[in-house]
Amino acid sequence: MASIPYPVATTTATRAKPVTAPITPGKVAMWLFLATEIMFFTGLIGSYIVLRAGSSPFYYSETYAPGTPVSEMATTNGVKFFNWPVPYDKKVNPLSIDLTAGNTFILICSSVSMVLGLAAIQRGDKKKLTLWLGATVVIGSIFLGIQVYEYYSLMFGHHQPIGISRTGHFTPDVSLFASCFFTMTGFHGAHVFGGVVMLFCLFVQSLRGAYTQTNHAAVELIGLYWHFVDLVWIILFTVVYLV
């Protein structure tokens, strides 16, 4: 399928009017798919909001494990309770905002390398397309690697305080917060993994010289998916980590 570069140019006939990108079946299909993805992540975020807002004001504390029944508490005098773990309080919230802010920046970098790759093939530069696609694969893999490291650290790497987990491990079953965290970031991570696999396939194809200035629809469509994954992470980083 022939692909057309984005309409940065203004031909003589259309100079007076803004030019819009052409419609292709592949692009329509990808945008429809992304519309379903919007609903998918909205479902996850909506569930998160309901679970968070419905959490008992006495579910989390620095002294007792999450969800400890009041009847089992030796004393509640002076104990500070939360309905949800607050950021930066390491006694109830194990998430590393520093690490994840860095990871967010890394994913933004991968989006830029992807769009620069598309710009390169739009002007017919195959070598730069291959270079930028390779960079995107590497940077996306770094993002995944950091997420795996984060998961490992949370679940097995450190002994967590009692306010985070009764067992000392931050696993999905220790609290509502933990299950929400792993569900949302896990599904996003799965999307990133799928994106990296597709980008790697693009990279191999570009090494074979499969894409040209007028035939690079796959780069454009997978690029759309990759930017969407980046966009979702921007929202998740705010909702899950910072608030």
Place this chain on the structure above:
Amino acid sequence: MSDSHAVTADSAPHESAEEHESHVGTYIKVFIALAVLTAVEYFYASIFKDSFGVLILGLMVLALVKAGMVGLYFMHLKFEGRWVYGMLVPACCLAIILILALYPDVTLHPGTDAPEGSEEEPVAASTVEPTRSQSRLEFSLDLVG
């Protein structure tokens, strides 16, 4: 879905190198803006971590601005025809309806009810004495037990 202003394949090779370079320049500017906004988010969250309303308002505005920049420039929404909004707007409307449909679950749950006879408002962090009726988990445990 025809578009009278659509660029044809024939017109593509006529795009000048300067115009492509200007787009690359735009991408770099957007990247710098995204990096700066991420840093602003990071510091904003650490400064206003104790003011929940200010925190969530500011961070959501920043997140939406960042998401908008990715959509407009990296996903090229700025250059697409109206057809793409025909797919995105209904999806976004349904997403908003979904969130609004969940709103009763957010506001009418038993977990944050104040004790009977109390005028106390529900709080995010509390040092007051909890009562059995305030714990949904205990309620669930009672059912299981």
